[in-house]
Every structure is written in C-alpha cells, then in structure tokens.
Amino acid sequence: MSAPSAVERRQTLHAERRELLVRGIEIRATEERIQELFNDGLVRGSTHLCIGQEAVSLGIAREARPSDLVVATYRGHGIALALGVTPVAVMGEILGRVVGCAGGNGGSMHLSDMSVGLYPTSAIVGSGIPTAAGAALTAHVRGTDDAAIAIFGDGAANIGAFHEGLNLAAIKQLPVVFVCENNLYGEYSRQNLTTAVDDIASRAASYSMPGVVVDGQDVDTVAAATAEALARARAGDGPTLLEMKTYRYRGHSRSDAATYRPDGELEQWQQRDPLAILEARLVEEGVIAADERGAIEAQVGEAVEAAAQEALASPEPRLKAMFEHIVAGDAG
C-alpha cells in the first residue's frame, strides 16, 4: 500500500474525528524528529518549531477546503502537515532533498503544496497578510465562494502589512480570515513590550471587522471560530480577525534557548497542552479508548521515522535545479 497523498490526508482529517489527534501527534513527532536531525547536523540554517501550538493548525485545517488558500509563515511545519503535506515532503524540504515539497530549494521556512491550498510560506514577518487578501480578491472577482486564510504571529500585528492588509480587505469586504497565532513572543520579546494592546483581536475594530479572542489550545474552539469566520467570508460578509491565544514550547528558532521567559510560564501552559485537551475530549466522546494514545504515538512514531529515513535516502537536487522555476517556462 502506498503512502496517502496530501489530498487524501486532507480528506481523512475532514472525515475522521480521531484523525485530529493522530495528526496532532504526527506534527509533534515530526518536529521532534526535525530537532534531532538538526542536532545531528543534518539540517542547515534554522528551524522554527510550533510545538505547543498544534491545535491552531489542526483547527484551521479541519475547516478550510483544499480550494481555500492558506498563507502562512516560516513557523509552518504544523500547518503544512495539518493541511495534508506529507511528513516526507516536509522533512525532505527541511533536509534539502529532492523529495521535499520545493525540491530542496526552499528549506524549513518555505513549505508549500497548492494541491491542498498551501501557498509558499514566507520568511518575512507579515508579508502573507496582504497576499491572503489578494487570494480573497480572486474569489471575489471570479464569484466563487472560496476564501483565504492568513496565518501570522503576534509580532506581525505591528508591521504595516497587517494594517494595510486588514484595511484593504475590510473596505472591499473580501472573503478572508486573518488568524493571529499569538504565542506571546515576537522573536525574543514578550508581546507587552512591543504591542500597544493586550488583545490583538481588538485591532479589528479599527478596520470595522469582527475581532475574536479564541482559546488556541483547544482544537474545537479553534475549528468553531474558523468555521464561523469562513461562513461569513463565503456569504460575502467580509473579513474577520481571529486571535488564537497559544504558546510555543520552544524558542523562536533553533538558536534561541528562550531564557527570557519567566520561570514556570512554560509549565503553566503545558498544563493546557493542546494534544492532552484533545485526547481527553476524544476519550470522553468515546472516539478513542482511555489508553489508546500510547498506541497512536507508537504507530505515528514508526511512520514518522520511516518518513525521515525516506527523506534522508533522497538525493540532494542536481546542479541544474537552481536554474529552474525562476521565470515561467524554465521548468527543467
């Protein structure tokens, strides 16, 4: 049996409630494996892990259609996997191998797969916000009911592109959902040191759109808020700003030990771990057995390891690959 494609993986996430936990465990296991590969000297450059923030990716992927466009950021492993991009394509890209989703030319910060609506993620803070408004403009002009979703961090809420993108989307009533994944820190700085408001959602008022603070640790609240915002967008009622309150367990990037965090803060957030919350709910609902998580973790762990080995076995791109896809027509 061949491994499922990105599109098939996306369908499974939509169809099976249990898959939310499976995928969440996969995101965390993949990122932990990426960290190991990094420690082994096999990953070049930097990596930005989303461990602790998985519920945001899962909830969005649960509600978005593959024909909706998701424009995310360099902290993009979680959303890529949630949307369906395979662990081989993600790890292959991070390792710079041809099985990577950009053929090894992009790296950790630049994941993409248009078959599941993931636009190439950008390494520039805030840049994707107007891009998402533009994808919404396409739907608006063509009269489809597709929507766009911009995912960005709390740090992006202070850059011009955020304000310009929101205002543009508001005045044109574009079908876009702006999702601020607020993990409390922009790079190494705590939000209160860089941002004039406590709730970034409150900035929606300046652009006459609904702004909603959402518990970003709970997949179901993320999914519900996303579904409502997407429904507004598809109905022609314009954009929404969602602020997902969440937390990154690791530093900003691999070189950051996050020493700036107050003692106990990480542990406090870990009390509300998104995977634990989801697991408890699925047990309560009878979707999984009380002791099933261990088996899921073992199974996912094996699959992630197999994907890592497949990525490691994949060659680096040939020299000519750096001259391809620069302008239309040079596809190699």
Place this chain on the structure above:
Amino acid sequence: MGERLRMREAARRALDDEMAADGDVVVLGEDVAVAGGPFKVTDGLLDKYGERRVIDTPISEAGFLGAAVGAAGTGLRPVVEIMFIEFIGVAFDQLITEAAKVRYLSRGQVGCPMVVRATVGAGLGFGCQHSQILDGWFRGTPGIKVCIPADSASMYGLLRAAIRDDDPVVFLEHKAMYGDRGAVEVGEAGIMEIGRGAVVEGGSDVTVVGSGLTVGIARKAADAGPSMEVIDLRTLVPWDSELVLESVSRTGRLVTVEEGPYSGGWGAEVVAHVAAQLHGQLKAPSLRITSPDVPIPFAGALEERYLPTVQLVADQVAQLVTTDAAVAPWWQTEVLA
C-alpha cells in the same frame, strides 16, 4: 599590533567606542537591547548605556528606520539594526526616498547621519529570503554610502567611520563571518576612511578585486598559480577607483569576485570604469566571477556552488592569465550549455 577580535566583537567594540565618545549615538532594532541582538553584536550595550540609547523595537522596520531618519535629522546619530537585509524591504521608502533625499531637498539644512547595519550573505542554509547580499538595492541611489567589511579591522574601522559620517550609510555585515578573528587596532587610529579600499595581497599578473566574503576567497585562491594582487574594496559606494586603476595599470588584467547575481553586480561598475579609463592597456578581457542569476538555493550542495569557490577563482584566474582570452561563467559551460 592590535587586539584579536571576532568580527562580531569588532562591531560591538566600534559601537561601544562611538557611544562612549558621543552621547548622541543610539542603537535601535529588533531584540538589540535585552537579548543583545540575534547575532549578539549589541550584547552588553544596554547595561552600559541604558534603555534610552539602546532601544528594542517591535517588528516594524518602516517604523523604527523611519524614526531613525527623523532622529538623525534633529541631532542624534542612530545606528539601526536590520536583522536580515531582506527585512529592509518594508522600510525602503524611509531609506531610499526619504533619508537619501533630505539633504538635497533642504539645500543642506537637514542631513541624515544614520547607519543601517544589516546582516547579509549566503552559505548558512537560511534559504532565499534570508541569504542575499542586495548591495545592488542601494548602490543605485545617490545619497547613500555602502560599506561591506571583510575582516575584523575593517569591521571596526569602517563602522566607526560610518557612525561619524554625516550621511546615511548602509553597513552590510556577512553573517557567516561574525566568528572570524583578526587583528584590530582599536581607538582613533583604527578608524578607516569610507571610500578607500586596500591591497591585501601584492601581486603582478592580475588584479583581483573582492568585497566582504569574497576577499578571503580571493586571498586563498592567490596561494597558488599566477601572481594575484588582491584588493579589498571595503566600500562599494563610493568605491576606490583610484586604487583599482593604479593596480590594473601595473598588472594589465582585472578580475572581480562577487557574491550575488551576475546582472547588476558591483563588478560591472568596476569593469566598465576600468575599460573606459585603461582602454588599450589591458592584456586580457576583464573577468567577473559572480553568483549566477538565481534565487539562493537552500540545498547545501547547491548553495555551495552559488558562492564563488576558492577552486573556481583559482582555476578561472589561471585560465585568464594563461590564455588572455575571455573566460565564461561556470554555469554557461557546466549547466546551461
């Protein structure tokens, strides 16, 4: 003989010395104060000079670079840190359209004594949005000076000069070189002149001009083969045409070694100028060894080829000197043929 400092330490020392000498020098940027800078260049400055002069900013380049322009026009000497050169894109109006024009538009009433420090360069696997040099973005804008140090001495000497300069200076620091050690003459005597290059290896067969990372590549290539005179340009705007012309008039051959795309590289300016000034005196066609016209690939094997290698420079310079005929870029013969 000075102290041996890493390039990041030389930059920090230059900032420290200028801040000590002039209370109007301030440092601002993302995580430069409490965290000491993402590349640890500004580490310790907050403790020494306080939060009025060492200022953490939001991720808002247009905001803080623009604020630096206004502060510079009213008496301060701001040193702005841009974490990766690409991040300056959102602040281009403030730099290109405002800072570079304010002296001209005010008939000299207002200047902009501001330094914009930014990390640049490939080789570390940061991908195509965090690895460019982008000197070309600035070179075409009259009113801006552009420095790119190749060693600790010029990091110190040029940065102090840039802070003292009365005009906006873009100061490009190669992130792959921050750990490199070299002798630095600290103090006033170590301050260099913007616009002056230096001969770093004497030679007689060919003049090889580099800047930043490529100076070291050219120097290593000069260990064998033809006698190469290696020039470190140090400043791209204004560049030291006098030094280059004097050297080429002796060697009769010119090679530039550049990190960054072939099209529009600084070497094109150098080669054009030398061709105009020394027409008829050159023994060989001038040669530009550059990166290809591609975004910077992430995969290690490809990024390694993106940068000019020591072997490539050694081979192509030897070929030029041996044949006195044009040498094609590697990608034309190796990939695109």
